[in-house]
Amino acid sequence: MTITSSRPQVQNLQTSLIRKLANQAMGREGVIPLWFGEPDVPTPEFIRQTAKTAIDEGQTFYQPNLGIEPLRTAIATYMNGLYQTRFDIDNIVVSVSGMSALSLAMQCVVAEGDSVIVPSPVWPNLPSVAKILGANIISIPLRPVNGRWTLDIDQLFDSVQDNTRAMLINSPNNPTGWMLTDDEQQTILDFCRERDIWLIADEVYSRIVYDRKFAPTFANKITDDDKVIIINSFSKSWAMTGWRLGWLTVPNSLISTLETLVEFNFSCIFAPIQLAGIAALQGGEDFIQISMKRYQVARDRIIEEFAGLPRVTLPEPEAAFYAFFAVDGIDDSFAFAEKILLEVGVGLAPGIAFGSDGEGYLRLCYATDINTLDKALTAMRPLLM
């Protein structure tokens, strides 16, 4: 007998197309996996050491729902130092990953029948979390204009309907590397204030940016009266993907609601992981700089390679560590990603995995060492010529 979920929203959920493709590589030798958004190096030693010390000390008991106070303080201090803001501990909620932070934010904001506006292509989990809660998603397409991804702000605003509860904006964007400018952020914030719309800002790639120290952020534009929740994560900046640690920045008055929601989602987080997060925030700037130099070299190498391939169009990624590129004549990105996997052993994410606005594109994660990247680019070349 086949037993299925009783919830309509859950029955209609689709498995990730990236995972579907990656499953085909199971047991295949020598595949170069550039499909997931993950740095190829383990977490820095000093961060790991902090966790081990806490385990030695026997820090294996329950912790507060909102996160341990030293970590919440360290996060506020980190943000205030970086962004010149004035957050305090009661603006900060620790979560088991950026994904879980996003889920908590949506649980706060979105109810059955609401609509949520999302610039797209976008990491599929963002709209999916809203869909699980019964929301209707309105996608606003990012478009390449003169070699740069852009969002049509007028189209964004025009898409607002009576039942629009929130805008869900991922800038810097996965998969495209697009970023909002500071001026655009201010315009969007002003609009959301006027229309009483929530703004959920996924800023997990805030530090993965090539021409400045941090990407434009809503953090330095909001007040404690704004219906804005900012999502962040330790995964990308400090190569901590596996640790599952993220945070939300929220209006002070929302903190008790989140304390309750955390209780019913995961209750608390392993203390050694939280202490590792403090170590990352306080001692991780060198690692970010070293990583950005690596990503810059990899990005330049890809831009150079694709410039020599007339069929390939790559709007330059301003942030994050993905090349999101189109190939002339390709309109089924899943089939083409499958072909690349099976014929030359390189694992890419099909653009369709990021919504219909991503169709025709492929995503390559270049947070990898340059030799592996070279090998992958060389292997793919015949299929892209």
Added chain:
Amino acid sequence: MTITSSRPQVQNLQTSLIRKLANQAMGREGVIPLWFGEPDVPTPEFIRQTAKTAIDEGQTFYQPNLGIEPLRTAIATYMNGLYQTRFDIDNIVVSVSGMSALSLAMQCVVAEGDSVIVPSPVWPNLPSVAKILGANIISIPLRPVNGRWTLDIDQLFDSVQDNTRAMLINSPNNPTGWMLTDDEQQTILDFCRERDIWLIADEVYSRIVYDRKFAPTFANKITDDDKVIIINSFSKSWAMTGWRLGWLTVPNSLISTLETLVEFNFSCIFAPIQLAGIAALQGGEDFIQISMKRYQVARDRIIEEFAGLPRVTLPEPEAAFYAFFAVDGIDDSFAFAEKILLEVGVGLAPGIAFGSDGEGYLRLCYATDINTLDKALTAMRPLLM
């Protein structure tokens, strides 16, 4: 400006009354905290060592949604050895705690407008998770009969309505220590089969039982065609509360739905924690035996103490590590717990925290060393005489 959640179900959520009371102890010296359900010892050294080794090895990357295969296999092997069952890896989903397992189960099963039947008093998070999803809760009171907690099975069955989607049964029960018998479990399972009702069995106290190796379990009664999800956790059996590791046992055909739901809840779990779980399952039987001897001594000590206090009624806990006792003349358990806290510095959980069926009772967690327990019992004595 006060900013509140936009979701009606979330607006109405209440903070735990245990936490509300515990907050009053903040900064108070010398409080003996017996309000939380947590063993007082750190996780055994061999489990902690396994996690540290994995951190040293650099196991800091993303992991599969459902859990790493060695852990899922170890869980199936552990259950099959203990219960004489035949689960395989595709019946097992790893989660960030029993709480998260419960939340995943509810997301699979419960939709807006459903009703869910819950024997009560019960750990408040169980019904709350169903409520967040829009379900209506029907509580069936556990009652002390001849010094033992009992469930009226006829009343349980009579409460089923057309919209009843699930029974949510926590046996062994927190807070009472009540357990279903094997015969009662079979009767309930047969009924749920006939009426096509989901059975969510929270069995996190399965190993904390005084007269046998494991409590009666639905695991050895179900087939893969049953709409049954069993919740379990590493927290109580192996003193791993802080690690956040649990699992679900599900019908094989539900596994792909859960894989997707995990992706949108927490995505995956830190590999060193999962490897620590394997160590616990494979090497943790001695620790369970030692712990049960400690809990037995503590339980007997409390039974002896309360036998000498005519105002106190303690139905004997058959399992778990809680004394859930009534005090003659007390009908406001929160006020009385507050009085005990403020006057003699002992932290107990008020019965009302476990639903209205718990009013008039107090819960004392005796997973603590005997000297601390003695000190608490002596301190409370004047208020219970």
